[in-house]
Amino acid sequence: MKRLLCLLGMLLSLTACASGPNLPSTPKLPYPAWYVGLAAPQHMEVWVETVDVLDQRGLAFFRVHGGVAGYTGKAAGWHRGGGKSKPVNNVDLPNHIFLRWQSLVEPQAYKIKIQIPQWVRDEMVRPERVLCQWNQQWKTDYREMITLGMAPGGIVKLWVGGSCLGFKEVGRFQAEVEPLGPYRGASKGKYVSLEPENKAYVEQHGIPYGSW
Template sequence: MKRFILLVGLLISLCACASGPKPSTSPKLPYDSWYVGLAAPRHMEVWVETVDVLDQRGLPFFHVFGGVASYTGKVEGWHKGGGAMKPVNNVDLPERIFLRWQSLVEPQAYKIRIPIPQWVREEMVKPERVFCPGSQKWKVDYRDSITLGMAPGGIVKVWVGGACLDYKEVGRFQAEIEPLGPYIGKSKGQYIPIEPENKAYVEQHGIPYGSW
């Protein structure tokens, strides 16, 4: 219950401060929105404080995503893309993505600015005809999703992919420690409570640094 109350309070505060410009024209993309996915290795619980985007028009958008990530099937190593997805509406393709999160198993707060190369934006608007396993039909699809994978030690991996297309790795990045702590000092050093299952796993097995 304590965890639930804390989450609700923080979510309300995040929603209240979400902001961004109101462009006069919508992005000219072959789809209504692109997606951001959040992922982490199994048991390596994270809480994402914010995902901010600077799009290719040079417009900033704050708090386009946040909260819990989805988890891979194993602790060590990565899957390729996917994760807890959210559409990013009325935002052009990303030029930079700013990420701030809490690694709850350590615990530690991290932040990073991730440059998105031009080839990624080109991939995101390139149509490909593909057989989609879900619908069992051929269709034209796009790599309209960017996944941010977060691991202890401030490791971030980024992929670009689509619902019916494979994911391509964009890069592996090293975040820096947020010197002000969780919520840039607004929570007075208090982290989101870790789930008991994940806490028990780390106490028994430790954190496999270097495996990501």
């Protein structure tokens, strides 16, 4: 059942809708698309119901990402940026990001609206000459990725970075509990099932609240 829900979620995440009159065909960015990354601490399994974006033109785009996240190497603490990323095509730089997800180890559903500071958008279009560590070649790179890190208790961290540039922390945020529950009540209180290995880890070690 979890895999069926996974497939459904990924199909939904591929369908982004925009609202607003006279939508331009392509935003004027120095790259084809910017990226959203989803991350969580190891074993602290999450299911992202939706990532929505209000861009700097005031246009709304729904379900630009969702589903499973990429996981760090340990349960306590964070790495810096990264995660399971997806290009956000034909969307200008973000003014607000809306995130709704299920923290499966609790379980609890959370939601948050994050206002993106202007300095982040400035970073996303500022070229920087850098030596890429993975191929030892110089290139002009941009911080075109925003990573959303989710942890139990509704903790969200946000970073901005690039493939060859380091990630800069934007902020740490506290989400609120979604009062309607998972899928805003559509699943009648049923969460996506927790993977057995993550369930076993939490039963043995607990949840390291306070480390994020």
